[in-house]
Amino acid sequence: MKLKSFVITLLFSLTITYSFAAYLFIPMDMSQKNHLKAYGIAYFAIAKQVDVSWLLNYRGGSFMCVFTPSIEDECIIRGVSYQVIADVQAAAILNEIAATESNMDEIKLTKTPKIAVYSPKNKLPWDDAVTLVLTYAEIPYDIIYDEEVMSDALPKYDWLHLHHEDFTGQFGKFWSSHRNSSWYIEDVKLQETTAAKLGFPKVSQMKLAVAKKIRDFVMGGGYMFAMCSAPDSFDVTLAAEGVDICDTPFDGDPMDPQAQQKLNYENCFAFTDFILVTNPHIYEISDIDVSPNLHSQNKKNDYFTLFEFSAKWDPVPTMLTQNHQNVISGFMGQTTAFNRKRLKPHILVLGETKIFDEVRYIHGTYGNGTFTFYGGHDPEDYQHFVGDPPTDLNLFPSSAGYRLILNNVLFPAAKKQKQKT
Secondary structure (H helix, E strand, O other): OHHHHHHHHHHHHHHHHHHOOOEEEEOOOOOOOOHHHHHHHHHHHHHOOOOEEEEEOOOOOEEEEEOOHHHHHHHHHHOOOOEEEOHHHHHHHHHHHHOOOOOOEEEEEOOOOOEEEEOOOOOOOOOOHHHHHHHHHOOOOEEEOHHHHHOOOHHHOOEEEEOOOOOOOOHHHOHHHHOOOHHHHHHHHHHHHHHHHOOOOOHHHHHHHHHHHHHHHHHOOOEEEEEOOHHHHHHHHHHOOOOOOOOHHHHOOOOOOOHHHHOOHHHOOOEOOOOEOOOOOOOOOEOOEOOHHHHHOOHHHOEEEEOOOOOOOOHHHHHHOOOOOOEEEOOOOOOOOEEHHHEOOOOEEEEEEOOOOEEEEEEEEEOOEEEEEEOOOOOOOOOOOOOOOOOOHHHOOOOHHHHHHHHHHHHHHEOOOOOOO
16 A cells, blocks of 8 residues: 555656646856857757747847757756746746736747858868857858859758858958968969859959859848958949959959949948948958957957847847847957948948947848848957967857857747737
8 A cells, every 4th residue: 555655656746747847948148157059959959849939038038948858968968057947937937028018029949040151161270250159059050162152052051151251352352461371372272263163264253153142042031141351342242243343463453443433332232332442452341341450459448239129029130139248349350340331221230339430230131031240250359360279169158249140040940920010
């Protein structure tokens, strides 16, 4: 009789434990030990066909899903803070979020986005913040470059990243400072070889064709995220379609003396009315980028502030700005920040630096797709120089600057929301 009572009690206890431990909650406020790997857990869960709730503006943009032992195991292995909570607790959280007066919302993440990173196959003396954080967060991605893009590989992907790239065909304008460096010589040779293989007389013409393929990818519904030199060089090359903006050191002949007057800003995603920097000795493409000297002299005051959006009415910008802090330390790059005066009227500013009157983080739509541009090279390396070692993200597991990148990675996973009226 005693044995029977013990078994009944044990079964009852297990039933109670299960019913009160139905959800896995991953906080994303200051209590989280590893914010970056938490995004990888969300991706892992979706890949296992477990829908994840992204709780916008709730404790730093926390995640919640039905409790699954394999997901809990991954949290433990990856060092991600989590709680196992009862279904009544989960319901209480969702009720709090749903309250009319709260600036919070629940977004369901239901699909693992297929990710491509546009990056050269040869070794260059700098790293890419996005590949660093994707690797650290254990989110899978493919490397593609010009040949893959021109072979129409882009439709296979949901999300595309562009980083330290010069779509104008001026090789980053490193000619003045690094033209005798072996890596620069090799890169120019490889780019010219690829251009010839693809039937283009010049690298600038190949890069324009690649940019147009990327443009069509976004127009068709793709998600594009760009950092560093990619945002402004992408728009500049689209504006300069059919115009030679490369001087002799870059393509062997002079640029069009009327190049500035021939730019077509309507071709651009985000920028307009910009002025080209045509001097081959100046490490700058246009005045879209702000003066780097302004930042290097004001490092202590270099930060930017994220805007707060209405979670229920503006879920997209709210997703993209989720963080455990809304003031982010600034960081430089070939393109550090965007000149506010060069933005098109429809561009949404997500983060700005008032002290320099510039914008760092912007978002927009193009056709059926979207794009996000983020200034700077590496969120945890203020002034990343050619040849510097890559950042060890084990030292920055809660980087607020890197979190913005991962917000964009998960953005395509969100279930399409009905337009509010």
